[in-house]
Structures are given as C-alpha cells and as structure tokens.
Amino acid sequence: MNAAAQLADNRRKLLEIAAEEILENGFQATSIGDILTKSGLSKGALYHHFPSKLTLGYAVFEEVFVPECATRWEPALNTPDPITSISILLRAQVHEMTDEMIRLGCPVNNLGQEMSPIDEGFRQRINREINHWRDELAAAFKRGQATGHVKTEIDTRQVATFFIASIEGAIGLAKNAQDRALLETCTEGLINYLEGLRA
Amino acid sequence: MNAAAQLADNRRKLLEIAAEEILENGFQATSIGDILTKSGLSKGALYHHFPSKLTLGYAVFEEVFVPECATRWEPALNTPDPITSISILLRAQVHEMTDEMIRLGCPVNNLGQEMSPIDEGFRQRINREINHWRDELAAAFKRGQATGHVKTEIDTRQVATFFIASIEGAIGLAKNAQDRALLETCTEGLINYLEGLRA
DNA sequence: AGTATCAGACCGACCGGTCGGTTTTCAAGG
DNA sequence: CCTTGAAAACCGACCGGTCGGTCTGATACT
Numbered sequence: 273m274n275a276a277a278q279l280a281d282n283r284r285k286l287l288e289i290a291a292e293e294i295l296e297n298g299f300q301a302t303s304i305g306d307i308l309t310k311s312g313l314s315k316g317a318l319y320h321h322f323p324s325k326l327t328l329g330y331a332v333f334e335e336v337f338v339p340e341c342a343t344r345w346e347p348a349l350n351t352p353d354p355i356t357s358i359s360i361l362l363r364a365q366v367h368e369m370t371d372e373m374i375r376l377g378c379p380v381n382n383l384g385q386e387m388s389p390i391d392e393g394f395r396q397r398i399n400r401e402i403n404h405w406r407d408e409l410a411a412a413f414k415r416g417q418a419t420g421h422v423k424t425e426i427d428t429r430q431v432a433t434f435f436i437a438s439i440e441g442a443i444g445l446a447k448n449a450q451d452r453a454l455l456e457t458c459t460e461g462l463i464n465y466l467e468g469l470r471a
Numbered sequence: 472m473n474a475a476a477q478l479a480d481n482r483r484k485l486l487e488i489a490a491e492e493i494l495e496n497g498f499q500a501t502s503i504g505d506i507l508t509k510s511g512l513s514k515g516a517l518y519h520h521f522p523s524k525l526t527l528g529y530a531v532f533e534e535v536f537v538p539e540c541a542t543r544w545e546p547a548l549n550t551p552d553p554i555t556s557i558s559i560l561l562r563a564q565v566h567e568m569t570d571e572m573i574r575l576g577c578p579v580n581n582l583g584q585e586m587s588p589i590d591e592g593f594r595q596r597i598n599r600e601i602n603h604w605r606d607e608l609a610a611a612f613k614r615g616q617a618t619g620h621v622k623t624e625i626d627t628r629q630v631a632t633f634f635i636a637s638i639e640g641a642i643g644l645a646k647n648a649q650d651r652a653l654l655e656t657c658t659e660g661l662i663n664y665l666e667g668l669r670a
Numbered sequence: 671a672g673t674a675t676c677a678g679a680c681c682g683a684c685c686g687g688t689c690g691g692t693t694t695t696c697a698a699g700g
Numbered sequence: 701c702c703t704t705g706a707a708a709a710c711c712g713a714c715c716g717g718t719c720g721g722t723c724t725g726a727t728a729c730t
Contacts, residue, residue: 282676297589298497300500301499301500301589303718303719303720304719304720304721305718313676314676314678315677315679315720315722316675316678316723317676317677319721319722320674320676324720325720325721377588381643384646385576385580385581385585385643385646388647388649390495398647399647399648403648429656430660431660433644433656433657433660434641434656434657434661434664436640437640437641437644437657438636438637439640440643440644441635441636441637441638441640441641442633442636444584444636444639445632445636445639447584448584448601449598458633458636460629461633461636465664502684502685503685513710513711513712514688514710514712515711515712516709516710518686523687
C-alpha cells in the first residue's frame with residue numbers, strides 16, 4: 273500500500289472505531305484512550321488527523337452515521353407508491369436489525385438526544401440531517417399524491433414529521449426494553465397509520 | 472425547623488439539584504462537584520445520604536422524574552372517553568411546556584437513551600416505568616371500548632405502545648430542533664391517529 | 671534536504687470516592 | 701434542669717486514576 277492510501281486508511285480506521293465507541297457509550301463518555309487502544313494507533317496519529325475530540329465527533333457524524341442512514345432509506349423514497357414501498361422497507365429493516373442494533377438504537381438520534389442541549393455544533397448538524405429526511409419523505413408523499421396513491425387532502429410535511437418522530441420513538445422504546453417485539457408492534461402501528469393515508 | 476426536617480430537607484435538595492444537572496448534562500457527564508457547589512452542601516453530606524453516584528442517580532429517577540411524569544398524565548387516564556380527554560391533555564401539555572422543557576426533553580426517556588445500553592439498574596427501572604405507562608394507557612383505551620367511545624377491533628396494547636413511541640419521538644425531535652412548532656405538528660398528527668380509533 | 675506523518679512521554683484539570691475529625695442531636699442518669 | 705456520652709450528621713482535604721490535549725523527537729517518503 274502506498275503512503276497516501278495508508279494515510280487515508282488510518283483516518284478511516286479512527287473514524288470507524290470512534291463511531292463504534294460513540295454508539296456504545298455516547299460522545300461524552302467515549303474516551304480518546306479507548307479509541308487509540310482499539311485502533312492500535314497513537315495519540316499523535318489521531319491529533320494529526322483531527323484537531324480535537326469535538327471535531328472527531330463531527331466527522332464521525334458526517335462521514336459514518338449520515339451515510340449509513342442515507343443508504344438505508346434511499347430505496348423507498350423514489351417510487352410512485354410511497355406508502356407501499358415504505359411499508360415494505362420498514363418491515364424489512366426491522367427484520368434485518370441485529371440484536372446489537374436494537375440495543376444501541378439510532379446513531380443520529382442518540383447523538384442528538386445527548387448533545388443537542390449542550391453543543392450547538394452537533395445540534396445544527398443533526399437538525400440539518402433530520403430536516404433533510406423530512407424533506408425527502410414529504411417529497412415522496414407528494415409524489416404519491418401526484419400518482420393518485422395518496423390522499424390529496426393530507427399535509428405531506430406534517431405526515432413526514434410525524435412519521436420520523438414515531439420511528440425514532442419506536443427505536444428508543446425498543447432500545448430501553450431491549451425487546452425486538454416492541455419495535456415490531458410500533459412498526460405495525462405506523463403502517464396502520466400510513467394505510468389510512470391511502471387514496 | 473427541627474432536626475429531622477432539616478435532614479430530609481438536605482436530602483431533598485441534593486435530589487432536586489442532581490435532577491437538574493442530570494436533565495441538563497446527562498447522568499455520566501453530571502459532576503458530583505457541581506451538585507455540591509449548587510447545593511452549598513458538602514461531599515460528606517452527599518455521601519452520607521447516598522452511597523455512590525449511581526444510587527443517587529437511581530434515587531433521582533424514582534423520587535423526582537417518575538412522580539413528575541405521573542402527576543402530568545394521571546388526569547387523562549381515568550375517563551369514560553379517553554380519546555377526547557387524552558387529546559385535550561396533549562394539547563394543554565404542549566401549550567404549557569416552557570422553552571426550557573423543549574430544549575431538555577423528557578427526563579425519563581433521556582436517561583433511558585443514555586443509560587439503558589450500559590447500566591442494567593437504570594435500564595430495568597426505566598423499562599418498568601414505561602411498561603407501567605403502557606398498562607395504564609391500554610387500560611384507558613379498554614375502558615373507552617367498554618363505554619362505546621373506542622373501536623372494539625383495535626388492539627389496545629398496540630395502540631398504547633405506538634402512542635408512547637410517537638410522543639417520546641416527538642419530544643426528541645423538538646429537542647433537537649429546539650422548535651416548539653415541531654412538537655405541535657407531531658401532536659396534531661398523533662391526535663389525527665387517535666381520532667381514527669373512535670367508534 | 672525538507673516535509674508529512676506519526677510515536678508516546680508528559681501535563682494540568684478534573685473525576686468519583688474515602689477518611690479522620692468536628693459538630694449537632696438526643697436520650698439516659700443523676 | 702443539668703450533665704454526659706454515644707450516635708448521627710456533616711465537613712473538606714486528600715487520594716488514585718482518567719481525561720483531553722501538547723510537545724519533542726524520530727521516521728519515512730518526496
């Protein structure tokens with residue numbers, strides 16, 4: 273491996289291990305020392321790539337958590353019948369979630385709940401991302417209205433907002449209980465709600 | 472003030488200030504030193520009342536957070552027409568929430584999201600409390616079925632679960648965005664959902 | 671030779687928790 | 701009513717350990 277590739281590789285390794293630690297312990301309780309031990313890299317290497325723990329956290333959010341979520345939801349958004357495709361994806365996602373994922377919850381929401389009240393940098397990044405989800409979802413419902421699959425009288429943005437809140441709430445509940453059944457129950461409730469929006 | 476009252480008073484003061492700090496910073500990031508400074512009491516006093524930070528945290532949950540929530544939701548549960556009374560209470564609660572409360576979110580859910588994956592003692596306490604809410608809500612819907620206000624074909628426990636998930640999710644979203652409108656939007660979505668359950 | 675990329679010893683601040691000592695309380699004995 | 705003594709309540713200096721971050725070299729590539 274050439275030098276440039278090795279460099280990028282070390283940066284990536286730090287990001288991914290930091291992501292694991294942050295997901296497991298939260299940002300504040302994540303220790304730089306633990307990241308170094310797990311990665312086998314040195315403090316010098318880390319502080320060469322990232323000027324502070326906070327900027328490392330921002331990078332983890334933008335370069336690990338956000339892309340993860342994006343690839344997960346993309347397939348359901350650009351379809352003529354969003355209610356059907358979202359319901360299918362929802363059931364599939366819940367089915368594919370590992371016990372570990374249920375125990376740890378949604379990375380983006382976890383970070384938001386922990387850091388939003390105490391760090392404006394995190395808050396803005398997370399808020400921007402969630403607004404992005406809202407926009408994409410609302411656009412999907414609007415498309416469904418255009419194709420005649422979704423009731424025209426609904427406020428698509430309100431539905432999108434409620435949808436995200438319900439999902440994040442459901443993941444949080446399942447995380448507390450460490451119980452997949454809770455997630456399935458909430459998913460069915462949410463799908464019931466969506467079916468009520470069908471034209 | 473007599474001695475016994477002073478004693479109970481100091482304990483209560485520690486609990487309440489600890490509750491504030493935990494709500495603001497999370498449990499792990501809350502410093503014993505800050506609690507002592509704010510309360511004006513000494514480390515000796517604190518460790519006389521609570522053997523460790525962890526047991527202090529448990530006490531805050533059980534003696535501050537849980538009763539707070541209980542008194543907030545009680546009025547809507549023992550009524551013949553739960554959909555109406557819950558909707559009214561929901562709108563009232565959202566209206567009465569201060570900006571501070573929106574910024575900080577739900578104490579019980581915050582603690583659960585932070586501590587459930589890493590401390591079994593917290594997890595069990597929080598899970599027990601949420602199950603209690605579920606039971607009470609489900610019973611309220613069941614009562615509504617008996618009085619003919621709620622569709623008989625719905626699964627009351629599923630509805631109760633979905634309801635809690637949606638509310639907690641909505642509070643979380645509003646906390647991230649620091650935006651009361653988000654909470655209002657989700658509340659209306661939830662009320663729409665509830666109205667769909669009317670007999 | 672010069673520069674990017676580390677390696678890790680080191681730093682002060684802060685953490686939760688301990689412990690020896692002091693004050694307060696209160697019941698019992700005179 | 702007073703004295704006394706032990707227990708309860710409290711104080712805060714102190715402890716070992718961990719934290720995020722800095723800095724001085726060493727190494728390897730260009």
